Amino acid sequence: GQNIDQPTEMTATEGAIVQINCTYQTSGFNGLFWYQQHAGEAPTFLSYNVLDGLEEKGRFSSFLSRSKGYSYLLLKELQMKDSASYLCAVKGGDYKLSFGAGTTVTVRA
Amino acid sequence: IAGITQAPTSQILAAGRRMTLRCTQDMRHNAMYWYRQDLGLGLRLIHYSNTAGTTGKGEVPDGYSVSRANTDDFPLTLASAVPSQTSVYFCASSDSTDYNEQFFGPGTRLTVL
Numbered sequence: 001g002q003n004i005d006q007p008t009e010m011t012a013t014e015g016a017i018v019q020i021n022c023t024y025q026t027s028g029f030n031g032l033f034w035y036q037q038h039a040g041e042a043p044t045f046l047s048y049n050v051l052d053g054l055e056e057k058g059r060f061s062s063f064l065s066r067s068k069g070y071s072y073l074l075l076k077e078l079q080m081k082d083s084a085s086y087l088c089a090v091k092g093g094d095y096k097l098s099f100g101a102g103t104t105v106t107v108r109a
Numbered sequence: 110i111a112g113i114t115q116a117p118t119s120q121i122l123a124a125g126r127r128m129t130l131r132c133t134q135d136m137r138h139n140a141m142y143w144y145r146q147d148l149g150l151g152l153r154l155i156h157y158s159n160t161a162g163t164t165g166k167g168e169v170p171d172g173y174s175v176s177r178a179n180t181d182d183f184p185l186t187l188a189s190a191v192p193s194q195t196s197v198y199f200c201a202s203s204d205s206t207d208y209n210e211q212f213f214g215p216g217t218r219l220t221v222l
Binding site for chain 1: 142144149150151152153154157167168199210211212213214215216
């Protein structure tokens with residue numbers, strides 16, 4: 001089976017940095033995805049890692065360590081619109097996505 | 110149409126009734142998926158289709174069926190709805206099953222009473 005863990009909630013101040021950790025234990029590995037989901041809306045793709053290291057895309061960066069079964073999503077220069085749930089998802093050996101329960105990030109002024 | 114559409118947006122259904130949730134994509138993606146999202150549990154895969162004419166079972170398939178008669182449409186049917194099927198249902202598609210990200214529809218909020 002698949003086991004994906006991420007914190008339930010995080011709170012940060014506008015302009016700050018927040019790091020959302022994700023640990024996983026899966027049957028096979030074919031990549032790790034991060035999605036953003038605003039309340040009442042569909043998830044939207046943020047990032048994809050398949051090799052170890054850091055992928056940077058504007059204010060968002062994602063890191064992967066396959067040997068440790070660990071990833072993080074880094075959100076820099078937080079804005080109010082970044083208040084959302086962030087979903088960690090792993091593509092296993094069967095190429096199906098398994099999702100964590102999501103981390104709700106609240107950005108305060 | 111642009112992307113993925115789902116219908117209805119929301120529905121209240123009596124237990125025991127049959128219900129079909131519709132999903133249509135115009136991106137010519139080969140693979141399509143149905144997920145349910147419940148508080149504290151995240152998204153769970155119900156059924157999937159790697160290409161038109163084929164379907165497979167996901168993590169929570171019981172009580173649901175799907176068909177994939179063509180590339181664009183992937184309806185999800187609840188033969189006899191039960192209250193535990195109250196959830197938000199998302200349809201998604203991807204160009205292939207390997208390394209491409211999935212694109213999600215806007216979701217259907219279903220309440221079974």
